[in-house]
Every structure is written in C-alpha cells, then in structure tokens.
Amino acid sequence: MAKLSERSDGEKEFEFNHRDFDRVRDLIYKRAGISLSESKQEMVYSRLARRLRATGISSFATYLNMLEREVSSPEWESFTNALTTNLTSFFREEHHFPILAEHVRKKHGAIRIWCSASSTGEEPYSIAMTVCEALGTMSPHLQVIATDIDTNVLATASKGVYSVDRVEKLSAERVRKFFLKGKGRNEGSVMVRPELRELVSFEPLNLLDERWHIQGEFDAIFCRNVMIYFDKPTQSAILKKFVPLMKSDALLFAGHSENFLYVSNDFKLRGKTVYVLASADERQKKINAHDLNKG
Known part of the structure; x- marks a missing residue:
C-alpha cells in the first residue's frame, strides 16, 4: 500500500494505508461522532503525522493500538483536537444576528445563550x-455559555486575543467599542474588552456525551456548522437533548448547509436556518406523516 505524505526529500515519512484510515474513522466516530468521508484521507494523515512526531511513535498502527489499549490516555484529547475542523469568523452567517437582536429585545430578565461549537471564540463573542x-449596554444581564470538544481552541477563545486581520471586516465602531488594540510587542493584535469577556464562559463539552453538564433553559442555542460532521441518527439524538434545555420561545440557529427538518420532529423552521420548538400537535402530525410514508 502506498504511503501518503512525502518529506522534502521525496521519501514518505510514515506508512498510512486504508486499514489505518478506517481505524481512525471508526475511533473518531465513536469518540466524537464525526463521520469522515473517504476524501479526508490525506487530511487525516497530515494532522495525525504531527501526533506521531510529538509522541515519538514510529507507525500509525502502533499509535492507534495505543489509543485502543489506553482508553483514558491524555493522547485521546490530542487525537480528537487534531481531527476537529475549526473554521470560524466574527459575525459569520451575518443574517442570524439581527434575528437574535430582535429576539433578545423582547425578553425580560436574564438572558442565557448556549454556543455549542464555539471554536476559537469568534462566534460567542459575536x-x-x-x-x-441590542440592549444598548456593555453590561447586560447575559450569560453566554460557549462549549467545544477541542480544548486547544477553548484556550485561545478564553484569552480573547486575535490578530488584527480577524477583525478587519468589522466596522470601525465595533472594533473601538469591543476591542483593545495591542501596542508595542502586541502591535498587530487585538483583545476582547474585559467587559465583553466577562459575559462569556468557555467550557469543554462533547455533544456525543450521554449526559451534558449544561443545565437550565436557554433563550437561544447556536449549533452551527457542526451537525454536518454527524450522521443523521447522531444529529437526531443531539437535537432531542436540546429540547428540554430550551425555553418555549427559544431559537435554535443552524449552519447554512444544515437542515434539521428531516432528522427531528421537535422543531419547525422559522426561516433562514433558524428553528423554534414545534408544538405537540405539530410533532404528532410529522410523526403521522412519517408513518404513512413508511407504510
């Protein structure tokens, strides 16, 4: 079986065959629910080859044997982090944020929002x-809980420090209001203002865990561009667990390429990849229609 990556001298560094790739796919699916397509083989090699170098392990087979043998090994965290994709930006899928602003203006009392795939922090800070x-204050009665399976990105997010190019698409007013510009050694970077950082708490969480430590009810849940990595049964199970965590009028924000209507009876589309809880009658109608189609 051909090896997949070359060193600068043209020689392959590690052998990585299809059996190794299938084992990786099985392990990351069981650990994080991520379904890797056949097209991801090169990406997997590139990212995990770094872990072989870091651990001093000379073959993929040995590395994967170690993970299977040592289920509590700290290397599992590095393995998962390496295979997690973290594409994000401030105000990504911008059409969602005016909808959120309109929603919170109608609320009374404390506001709680869960960002369930926070990556490096741009989404929860947005x-x-x-x-x-929306509320005209830097100190709203707000709690944003931001979670991610990748502990590396959570460390970056909690610091709230970004290169200045990360905010170049924001208006000058937003940058001035919400960020501090670095000076001297920190020139070329910006830091989220402390008042904003205090509104967001970052915590590790695997959406595949049987039980989540997240409690209470939320006014909104952001679960954007993460469900695309899960198969439909996994998506359905996660959506089912969202339901008791949502207030009756809560909003669920999905990614632009995600459609929850075919995997859950619990939600209905409000529009623009924003969902609300379906009523009991609406849920039963969907169940009946599904049963008729099966028949």
Whole structure:
C-alpha cells in the first residue's frame, strides 16, 4: 500500500494505508461522532503525522493500538483536537444576528445563550456583542455559555486575543467599542474588552456525551456548522437533548448547509436556518406523516 505524505526529500515519512484510515474513522466516530468521508484521507494523515512526531511513535498502527489499549490516555484529547475542523469568523452567517437582536429585545430578565461549537471564540463573542448592541449596554444581564470538544481552541477563545486581520471586516465602531488594540510587542493584535469577556464562559463539552453538564433553559442555542460532521441518527439524538434545555420561545440557529427538518420532529423552521420548538400537535402530525410514508 502506498504511503501518503512525502518529506522534502521525496521519501514518505510514515506508512498510512486504508486499514489505518478506517481505524481512525471508526475511533473518531465513536469518540466524537464525526463521520469522515473517504476524501479526508490525506487530511487525516497530515494532522495525525504531527501526533506521531510529538509522541515519538514510529507507525500509525502502533499509535492507534495505543489509543485502543489506553482508553483514558491524555493522547485521546490530542487525537480528537487534531481531527476537529475549526473554521470560524466574527459575525459569520451575518443574517442570524439581527434575528437574535430582535429576539433578545423582547425578553425580560436574564438572558442565557448556549454556543455549542464555539471554536476559537469568534462566534460567542459575536453573540455577546449583538446582545450588548441590542440592549444598548456593555453590561447586560447575559450569560453566554460557549462549549467545544477541542480544548486547544477553548484556550485561545478564553484569552480573547486575535490578530488584527480577524477583525478587519468589522466596522470601525465595533472594533473601538469591543476591542483593545495591542501596542508595542502586541502591535498587530487585538483583545476582547474585559467587559465583553466577562459575559462569556468557555467550557469543554462533547455533544456525543450521554449526559451534558449544561443545565437550565436557554433563550437561544447556536449549533452551527457542526451537525454536518454527524450522521443523521447522531444529529437526531443531539437535537432531542436540546429540547428540554430550551425555553418555549427559544431559537435554535443552524449552519447554512444544515437542515434539521428531516432528522427531528421537535422543531419547525422559522426561516433562514433558524428553528423554534414545534408544538405537540405539530410533532404528532410529522410523526403521522412519517408513518404513512413508511407504510
């Protein structure tokens, strides 16, 4: 079986065959629910080859044997982090944020929002900025809980420090209001203002865990561009667990390429990849229609 990556001298560094790739796919699916397509073989090699170098292990087979043998090994965290994709930006899928602003203006009392795939923090900070702007204060009664399976990105997010190019698409007013510009050694970077950082708490969470430590009810849940990595049974199970965590009028925000209507009876589309809880009657109608189609 051909090896997949070359060193600068043209020689392959590690052998990585299809059996190794299938084992990786099986392990990451069981651990994080991520379904890797056949087209991801090169990506998997590139990312995990770094872990072989870091651990001093000379073959993929040995590395994967170690993971299977040592189920509590700290290397599992590095393995999962390596295979997690973290594409994000401030106010990504911008059409969602005016909808959120309109929603929170109607609320009374404390506001709780869960960002369930926070990556390096741009999304939860965008949520917090939106609420501050909507309510006209830098100290709203707001709690944003931001979670991710990748502990590396959570460490970056909690610091709230970004290169200046990450905010170049924001208006000058937003940058001035919500960020501090670095000086001297920190020139070329910006830091989220402490008032905004205090509104967001970052915590590790695997959406595949049987039980989540997240409690209470939320006014909105952001679960954007993460369900695309899960198969439909996994998506359905996660959506089912969202239901008791949502207030009756809560909003669920999905990614632009995600459609939850075919995997859950619990939600109905409000529009623009924003969902609300379906009523009991609406859920039963969907169940009946599904049963008729099966018949």
